[in-house]
Amino acid sequence: MKLIFKGHACKYAAEQMLLTLFPGERPVYAGEDPNVVTLTLSRADTWLTARAVLDWQERRYCGGARAPSASLTGEPLNDGRIVQKILKLAFYRAGTAALGYEPPWGAMTGVRPVKIPTKALARGASEAEAEALLRDEYRVSPLRRRLAMDCARASLRAKASLRPDEVSLYVGIPFCPTRCAYCSFVSAGVGRSLSLVASFLEQLQAEIAGMSGTLRDLGLRVRTVYLGGGTPTTLTAPQLDVLLGALRRETGLDRCTEFTVEAGRPDTITAEKLAVLRAHGVDRVSVNPQSMDDRVLRAMGRAHQGADILRAFELVRGAGFPCVNMDLIAGLPADSAAGFRSSLDQVIALGPENITVHTLALKKGSRLMEEGAPLPLDSAVAEMLAYAWSALTAAGYAPYYLYRQKYMSGSFENVGWTRPGFENLYNLCMMEELHPVIALGGGGVTKLVDPVGGRIVRLSNPKYPQEYLTAGEKLAAKREKLAAFFRAAAADAEGREEG
Numbered sequence: 112m113k114l115i116f117k118g119h120a121c122k123y124a125a126e127q128m129l130l131t132l133f134p135g136e137r138p139v140y141a142g143e144d145p146n147v148v149t150l151t152l153s154r155a156d157t158w159l160t161a162r163a164v165l166d167w168q169e170r171r172y173c174g175g176a177r178a179p180s181a182s183l184t185g186e187p188l189n190d191g192r193i194v195q196k197i198l199k200l201a202f203y204r205a206g207t208a209a210l211g212y213e214p215p216w217g218a219m220t221g222v223r224p225v226k227i228p229t230k231a232l233a234r235g236a237s238e239a240e241a242e243a244l245l246r247d248e249y250r251v252s253p254l255r256r257r258l259a260m261d262c263a264r265a266s267l268r269a270k271a272s273l274r275p276d277e278v279s280l281y282v283g284i285p286f287c288p289t290r291c292a293y294c295s296f297v298s299a300g301v302g303r304s305l306s307l308v309a310s311f312l313e314q315l316q317a318e319i320a321g322m323s324g325t326l327r328d329l330g331l332r333v334r335t336v337y338l339g340g341g342t343p344t345t346l347t348a349p350q351l352d353v354l355l356g357a358l359r360r361e362t363g364l365d366r367c368t369e370f371t372v373e374a375g376r377p378d379t380i381t382a383e384k385l386a387v388l389r390a391h392g393v394d395r396v397s398v399n400p401q402s403m404d405d406r407v408l409r410a411m412g413r414a415h416q417g418a419d420i421l422r423a424f425e426l427v428r429g430a431g432f433p434c435v436n437m438d439l440i441a442g443l444p445a446d447s448a449a450g451f452r453s454s455l456d457q458v459i460a461l462g463p464e465n466i467t468v469h470t471l472a473l474k475k476g477s478r479l480m481e482e483g484a485p486l487p488l489d490s491a492v493a494e495m496l497a498y499a500w501s502a503l504t505a506a507g508y509a510p511y512y513l514y515r516q517k518y519m520s521g522s523f524e525n526v527g528w529t530r531p532g533f534e535n536l537y538n539l540c541m542m543e544e545l546h547p548v549i550a551l552g553g554g555g556v557t558k559l560v561d562p563v564g565g566r567i568v569r570l571s572n573p574k575y576p577q578e579y580l581t582a583g584e585k586l587a588a589k590r591e592k593l594a595a596f597f598r599a600a601a602a603d604a605e606g607r608e609e610g
């Protein structure tokens with residue numbers, strides 16, 4: 112779709128709304144395109160007005176939005192927050208008139224919708240006021256508003272349980288037995304890169320030692336640990352033993368209340384590995400079927416069957432893990448609403464403490480994206496998610512965190528469901544950006560959260576195992592940046608106290 116701007120330069124806002132409403136379209140700025148939107152911004156003494164004129168499939172649709180000019184104080188007229196908001200809303204109104212329906216998350220384009228009610232509640236707004244914000248300013252549907260409010264409450268509870276000197280630790284193990292068709296993660300199949308695992312683990316132990324020293328110097332304590340990837344249980348039992356031993360020895364983990372290991376692929380789970388995890392204090396394991404239908408699993412390139420999940424789950428329960436998570440994906444190619452229902456029913460029957468229901472997102476670099484695979488219709492995905500809502504609620508689960516991704520079927524969401532008392536604090540910290548999450552290993556992104564302004568600083572680790580092996584200097588520089596961030600935050604806090 113061709114985007115034309117008059118009176119502003121809000122490319123980002125326009126592109127975000129284009130992606131939300133017309134995910135099949137790409138922005139065009141030069142040349143001809145049969146579909147065109149013209150976004151105009153004009154300012155008068157009283158009102159700042161945005162107008163969208165959308166020419167879509169040979170028909171014209173219009174939308175508008177405005178804000179008091181006085182509200183602009185201190186904001187750039189060209190692309191400030193309020194300008195972006197009214198331009199998005201004008202485009203949204205024209206776009207939904209053309210489409211004939213409103214998406215579940217309305218005009219919300221961000222990936223963390225829960226932050227809006229959470230911030231409002233933290234400022235002292237009532238629940239009704241926080242929900243009204245979602246309804247009136249973003250046109251979020253009633254069901255999604257309820258979902259966001261449930262998650263906002265969980266986020267505030269989690270925030271209240273954190274101390275200012277605590278951080279979470281993420282350790283990325285970028286190896287998997289095979290590559291799933293929907294995966295864009297830089298994950299090397301061990302078949303091809305087995306030779307890299309031993310050197311990768313050596314470098315990782317050096318990074319753990321270096322970062323632990325930095326955290327000690329800064330007086331920071333690890334509250335939660337999450338070993339993800341990839342599939343960490345691709346490592347052998349002795350390798351896991353050495354890695355987890357190093358983690359506990361170097362980091363102390365005396366304040367750690369939650370230790371998760373992703374054991375996503377059942378074909379990597381053995382009783383020996385589970386015994387090692389338990390011996391090192393791991394208390395949450397994620398066993399991820401994605402689907403229980405063998406046909407769907409085969410189409411996704413996963414080298415296991417539904418029956419393997421049942422066997423792996425039994426092993427995990429037998430090993431005594433108090434919390435088990437299972438992931439499912441709604442909208443996989445070759446799946447159907449009935450197939451998804453059956454997968455979810457089988458998972459609920461197993462009784463894991465957490466069930467995470469993802470919606471398929473088409474990611475760049477994934478086999479699905481490259482092959483242009485046919486996906487279930489949005490209406491089928493909507494049916495799957497509606498069933499998930501009713502079945503999980505009836506089985507005693509409640510939603511506690513959610514996030515959205517680009518190129519997601521039907522512009523829905525991923526939701527973490529939990530039995531009462533088993534909310535995963537790491538996921539809440541990560542998704543709601545409640546406190547710093549420090550990433551070690553391959554492909555992780557450290558997120559430092561400024562305790563006052565909420566500013567986020569991201570520091571990426573190398574993506575490819577090969578790059579990671581030679582990244583000693585880069586990792587040392589990351590530790591220095593991280594230390595500088597915390598020292599500046601502490602100085603800020605001291606300055607404010609004195610002031």
Ligand code: SF4
Nearest residue numbers: 287290291294296341
């Ligand atoms: S298990 Fe996860 S990280 Fe590994 S290939 Fe599949 S989606 Fe990617």
